[in-house]
Amino acid sequence: MSERLQRAVALTMRAGYQLETEAFDFLKAFAQTGDPVRLVEEALNKIGDLSERPLFIDRGFLEETAGRVFPTAEEPRPPPITEARRVFRAYAKDVEADVRVMEDPTEELGGSGSVEEYLGYFRDRFERVRRILRERVDVREAVPLSEALRAPVNSRVKVVGMVTEKRESKGRILLRLEDMEAEASVMVTPGSSREVLERARMLLLDQVICVGVVKGRNDLLIAEELIWPDVPQRKPQKAPDPVFAALISDLHVGSKAFMGEAFQRFIHWLRGEFGDAGLRRTAGHVKYVVIAGDLVDGIGVYPNQIEELATTDVYEQYREVAGLLEQIPDYIEVIFIPGNHDASRNALPQPAIPRGYAEPLHEARKVRSHGNPCTIGLHGVELLLYHGRSLDDVVASIPNVSFQTPGRAMRLLLQSRHLAPVYGSRTPIAPEKRDFLVIERPPDIFHAGHVHVLQYETYRGTLLVNSGAWQRQTEYQRKMGLTPNPGIVPIINLQTLEITPVAFTSG
16 A cells, blocks of 8 residues: 555544455555545545535445546556565564563453452452542542542532443433442432533443532432543553554454455564555564454354354364464464454453463464453553443443544543443453452553444553454344444554554455
């Protein structure tokens, strides 16, 4: 992909839009005879004039824009992949790997599922998030719920509690809040500020928050302020050297919809076997390939999955993954965690993929296998790796958040300082003694997958990246209303934290 085409794709994503696959093919072909950056700029200007703005830019819209702006341009033809003919010199080959595992739950899991363990789990969650909240200056004076309930009517206090119930009716939002000693009702009235109403609508069940309240009669508290744990504004750590990381997820090897040819192009690119000078230079700086789960499609993960499988044996699926990963240059570190399609336990947190299934991966080449979630350091840059199963719960619970906007959902998890706040819904959670899903350290990069939509943004110094997928839309995804944009890899320069999206979807 040429530098101008890369800039055009990046411009589209920064503006908050996604290119449909056929639209990307048109843009790539157009770049052979015209300026793709100018075309995207004109398309974005045109979208800005629309009363209803689309999430996706389709081929027809680009063709119409091109015809208006470049009326004499010839119909572009898809170019062949440019094969590299020069000697490939990889900068990363001479850089020593610098990987530090900061958090991995694999060796610390072992709950039995008793009632006492569940109570202990939620106490641990509450205490950990409360400690994070109390680091804020505006929360230090918070009192226990029992003290707030004894306060005189109309007095103002702050409390910290877990949201156990949320109901909205006639413009009012009624919350049930609990701490270690008591529970109370908190009402957000229609007369509350816009900020308070919006924050209340974005609350997730089982989320721990601080609320500034006015004491009402009985046990009713009237909310005046909602304070989330959130992350502080900060400058991220950066690597001292220009080493890059390719963030990918959701290969789904074994599925009929696995994009084997596109993934093979990715491997050839890493090896310097095709691409223009700029892309090959970028490939030469890639030191890490980080996979956020769902290496395989698995067996029996969703209804009628067997009909969509090309490989119906999960052991064979992992052998096929091993055959792909062993082609990646040996100087590149391959790091992966499991997803909900992998052969690990279903409940979060997940241990690393058991050796019995992953043995072919370890035999094929050196790999680093960790649990989900985990935190690692790459040349001093902290990455929080999480597959993203709980994004389903966020999408189902919160207005204006969808599968097509994973950045918003990831931002909400970061603000909550918890990777899976909602208990008992779509995301199974095991009652471990410690809640490994609390985000105790704000990461420099938060990398997730699961929803198959590439999107990235920066929030308070943390780079949020959902890395898309390598699977075409399945019938199950179509029924779920999920439209993926697969085969595009975000390449992160760890020295600057700048992203270069590289597409491998067509030749």
